[in-house]
Amino acid sequence: MTRAGGTGPATTRRPTQADRSAYTRNALLESAARGLSRYGYGRLRxxxxxxxxxxxxxxLYHxxxxxxxxxxxxxxxxxxxxTQEVGSLIERESEPVAALLTLARGHAVYCRRDVARVVTALRLEFNGQDHPVGREVERTYQEFVTDCMDLISAGREAGSIPPGPPVRTLALAFVGALDGTVIAxxxxxxxxxLxxxxxxxxxxxxxxxAVTHH
Known part of the structure; x- marks a missing residue:
């Protein structure tokens, strides 16, 4: 490969200060996510x-x-x-059951970086407390439940998910079964x-x- 208008090899762009800062931030966030998953908020050092x-x-303090x-x-x-790693896979599925099974598989793969317990640990730790971290993790959890409710409702309307408990109840059980399995x-x-x-x-x-076919 040559430079535009030149004959020598293309030069590799050197990382900028912004690149290095972004890399550092990402590494610290992933490390903190593992720490929160293992120890919770109070014991995180x-x-x-x-x-x-x-x-x-x-x-870190920078x-x-x-x-x-x-x-x-x-x-x-x-x-x-x-959203980048799992949500993008879900969006490719046009059928609700396939989307829900893809969500489960993708979530399991995503959590292999040892972050499976972050949401569960924080929700339990801040249960009943008015704390910014507790409020935010609860907001994201409820948002996830709502997304699952939408897919379950669509599946029931299409006839691919049988009737049964209320949609929200089923979505809560779905999320609980998924989190519990991945953590275990x-x-x-x-x-x-699988x-x-x-x-x-x-x-x-x-x-x-259904699992095999999807």
Whole structure:
């Protein structure tokens, strides 16, 4: 490959300060997500987050003002990366059951980075408290439940999901079965992906063939 108008090899663009800052921030967020998944908010130690990411505590404070700021950023980061990695797969499915099974499989794969317990841990830790982190994680959880409700409603209208409990009740069971399975099967790839799909298929009232066919 040559430069436009030249004959020598193309030069690789050197990372800018903004590139390096973004890389550092992402590494710290992923490390913090693992820490929150393992220990929860109260026991999360910022120096350990920084060390696991390969940075100093000063580098962490350059990106985030305190633990609360970091935790809120982790919740946003999970939402963004999950949408990029799993949401994009769901959008390719035109049939609700296929979308729900793809969601389950994709979620299991996404959580292999040891972040499966973040939402569950934070919801339990802040249950009944009026705290910014608790409010934000609850908002994102309810948003996820609503998205599942929409797919379940569409499946029932299409006749691919049988009638049964109220849609919201079914969506809550779907999310609970998915989270519980993925958390229990941490480190059990590739079985986590298949069994997550089977777990939610059971909740939805589908037979096991539906998982294989989708």
């Amino acid at each position: 910022l120096e350990e987050v920084a060390r696991e990411a390969g940075y100093t505590r000063g580098a 990106q985030f003002k305190d633990k609360q700021d970091l935790a809120l950023a982790v919740i946003a980061w999970i939402g963004e990366t999950w 099967l941490a480190g059990q790839a590739p079985h986590d992906e 069994l997550a799909a089977r777990a939610v298929a059971g909740v939805l009232g589908l037979d096991s063939l």
